[in-house]
Amino acid sequence: MSRAMPPKSTPPSNWDDHHIELIIGKLLRAGVLISAAIVIFGGIVYLVRHGHTVADYRTFHGELSPLRTVTGIFQGATQFSGRAIIQFGLLVLIATPIARVIFSALAFARQRDYLYVCFTLAVLAILSYSLLGSSLH
Amino acid sequence: MSVLLFTTLIALGSFLAGFLGALTGLGGGVVIVPLLALVFHVDMRYAIGASLVSVIATSSGAAAAYVREGFSNMRIGMFLEIATTIGAIVGALIAAHVSTATIAVVFGFVLLYSAYLSVRTLPVPPVNEKQDALSRALHLDGAYPTAQGQEHYTVHRIPLGFGLMFGAGTLSGLLGIGSGAVKVLAMDQAMRIPFKVSTTTSNFMIGVTAAASAGVYLARGYIDPGIAMPVVLGALAGSMLGAKVLVNAGTKTLRFVFSTVIVLLGIEMIFNGFTGRI
DSSP: OOOSOOSSSOOOGGGSHHHHHHHHHHHHHHHHHHHHHHHHHHHHHHHHHHTTSBOOOSSOOGGGOGGGSHHHHHHHHHTTOHHHHHHHHHHHHHHHHHHHHHHHHHHHHHTTOHHHHHHHHHHHHHHHHHHHHHHOO | OBHHHHHHHHHHHHHHHHHHHHHHTSOSHHHHHHIIIIISOOOHHHHHHHHHHHHHHHHHHHHHHHHTTTOOOHHHHHHHHHHHHHHHHHHHHHHHHSOHHHHHHHHHHHHHHHHHHHHSOOOOOOOOOSOOHHHHHTTOOEEEEETTEEEEEOOOOHHHHHHHHHHHHHHHHHHTSOOHHHHHIIIIIISOOOHHHHHHHHHHHHHHHHHHHHHHHHHTTOOOHHHHHHHHHHHHHHHHHHHHHGGGSOHHHHHHHHHHHHHHHHHHHHHHHHTTOO
């Protein structure tokens, strides 16, 4: 299927845009399903242990949560905390579109479309700034 | 309310939101925040945190279906994601510095605008055959399949579209929504990208945009697993089912009903914001 044409050499047929998009679609779906499975598992652990307690989210005290940082989430998950396992699943979910961007960079490099390698790396840098800059303490 | 009951009710509400959002094409994200804030009295910050991660799930889950027919243009998507991701970080930073009442009022107006867009059919932009030099330089020109074979297109008014995308990203980061409506508006109306290409490419961009503000949300404690769990799972299941039954549903009445709900939620968000009850 002919799509936006990369400028220089013709890419190998299995690296055309439509084929890459199909792979990306599958990649995203796999990431979502894996994260959903982790969230369900953590959710069961959480509900079995805390299902009978009172839910109160009227006031915000998220700034005190240990689950704000990647290290905090890993620590909690290794201690088999239901909430930490859910949060780990959500982390996988957030990482899924980032994996897509990394794969796109490789695909554009393979197509020798270096302008888009640069654009993709710019997006990756912005995402890294958001995730690493603010939450990896 | 016990955690078990709270979780079950939120999962059901999010399921319905995801289902109707997929069925009507309006997206479920816009009703999840008002549902949590107005019905379950969840703090706005927890509500937008949970909504944002559910947006990543529903858009990524649907991506495989969106790319299948070959309408999406990954170069347009990647180029505009530079604008949406920067906007998303700016929006998330703004969210941390304004009151929840202000966020509620802005949210209310976005709801009203979304409802307005869904009932008003935008004029179909005339086909502009003129080549755009910038579009060519940025490799944005593309082609999409039609009954008559491949139809070529070029992208117009790129700086305007790029700016609108920055705005769409900012709204997404501020309100925890996908802002698909603004994205499609920018691509379809401003940049004159064919409608099918706009909608499918927009879906692609929503996940990456949301991931950019998710980092900031996570670090600020907006993403609480107890609320995010039922919202993500409910919305994901609902949107997947909605996409499946999409073909044979009478969407016109549903669209009207869903738009009415959105208008009412918008008014209530604005009212609660102004009276400081949120």
